Amino acid sequence: MAANGGAGRTGAAARVRITRPDKALFEDGFAKRDLADYYAAVAPVILRQLANRPVTRIRFPDGVGGTRFFEKNTPRYAPEWLRRLPLTANPGSDKPAKTVVYPFIDDLDGLMWMANQAAIELHTPQWRTGPRGGIHRPDRLVIDLDPGEGAGLAECAAAAHLIRARLAEEGFETTPVTSGGKGLHLYAPLPGRATGRSVHAFVGRIARELAAAHPGELVAQVGKEHRVGRVFLDWSQNHPARSTATPYTLRGKGASPTAAAPREWEELEPGIRQLGPAEVLARLGADGDLLERAGL
Numbered sequence: 572m573a574a575n576g577g578a579g580r581t582g583a584a585a586r587v588r589i590t591r592p593d594k595a596l597f598e599d600g601f602a603k604r605d606l607a608d609y610y611a612a613v614a615p616v617i618l619r620q621l622a623n624r625p626v627t628r629i630r631f632p633d634g635v636g637g638t639r640f641f642e643k644n645t646p647r648y649a650p651e652w653l654r655r656l657p658l659t660a661n662p663g664s665d666k667p668a669k670t671v672v673y674p675f676i677d678d679l680d681g682l683m684w685m686a687n688q689a690a691i692e693l694h695t696p697q698w699r700t701g702p703r704g705g706i707h708r709p710d711r712l713v714i715d716l717d718p719g720e721g722a723g724l725a726e727c728a729a730a731a732h733l734i735r736a737r738l739a740e741e742g743f744e745t746t747p748v749t750s751g752g753k754g755l756h757l758y759a760p761l762p763g764r765a766t767g768r769s770v771h772a773f774v775g776r777i778a779r780e781l782a783a784a785h786p787g788e789l790v791a792q793v794g795k796e797h798r799v800g801r802v803f804l805d806w807s808q809n810h811p812a813r814s815t816a817t818p819y820t821l822r823g824k825g826a827s828p829t830a831a832a833p834r835e836w837e838e839l840e841p842g843i844r845q846l847g848p849a850e851v852l853a854r855l856g857a858d859g860d861l862l863e864r865a866g867l
């Protein structure tokens with residue numbers, strides 16, 4: 572699907588014009604036009620993930636080889652139609668509240684505006700705002716599996732099966748999402764009754780317990796030196812002040828784009844690898860949205 576019809580104007584997203592569509596963002600030539608086209612093609616599924624979640628962007632104005640920056644606030648020059656909301660920057664903390672005016676991506680126009688900002692990566696917390704803007708309770712839990720030196724995605728896949736079994740004992744059904752970087756993220760839907768702080772504490776307890784039971788494979792302690800040959804179970808992103816790469820976001824991690832991609836459990840075996848945008852689109856066409864099916 573062409574998002575900009577070659578004329579520098581997106582089809583359905585009439586309010587956004589992609590400027591400098593030929594600008595290469597990745598070494599392999601993947602350009603701003605391709606970024607817009609990808610986000611237009613995944614719009615129905617990524618908008619479900621982004622709905623009512625404040626979006627932190629990682630922008631790459633000069634492409635992946637150049638400077639990157641995390642952006643939380645809505646820039647002053649953003650169009651008035653881009654919805655925004657002042658939210659506390661440190662929810663769940665006892666520190667004095669600092670405010671961030673976060674943007675929300677409600678529709679294709681919002682996605683295209685972000686693509687035009689070279690916001691390759693979109694990151695969100697585990698909660699959504701309520702109808703009056705307050706911070707809702709988390710609607711999913713997450714465990715971020717980070718391979719240490721000497722380990723890789725294959726070790727993360729093996730670790731994921733251990734976590735899946737343990738969380739199933741607690742009544743949670745998990746879905747894996749390869750991160751587009753080195754590891755993978757495990758998500759489980761929550762009924763929305765628990766607070767962010769209590770989910771954070773609960774997942775921390777499970778992670779430490781799993782690491783104690785499988786000391787050769789897993790570690791739950793921060794610090795790269797503890798991870799060598801093992802997989803670090805990072806539960807910190809359950810904290811309401813933290814975020815995770817949104818499923819289906821592209822990642823600016825290498826010479827070619829990769830994506831945070833939902834996976835079938837049967838795929839989590841030694842030969843697993845990260846996926847690129849074309850592969851994600853092909854799978855969506857063939858299998859639909861694995862996350863929607865999992866209640867995520």
Ligand code: ATP
Pocket residue numbers: 641694695715716717750751752753754755805808814815816
């Ligand atoms: P990988 O699989 O390579 O670990 P990842 O996306 O899981 O990729 P992490 O470094 O494990 O990367 O970080 C996990 C999440 O924490 C990120 O997806 C991001 O949302 C958040 N994060 C990481 N670094 C920062 C940062 N400097 N500022 C804000 N959020 C961050």
Ligand code: MN
Pocket residue numbers: 715716717750754755
């Ligand atoms: Mn990670």
Ligand code: MN
Pocket residue numbers: 715717805
């Ligand atoms: Mn991490």
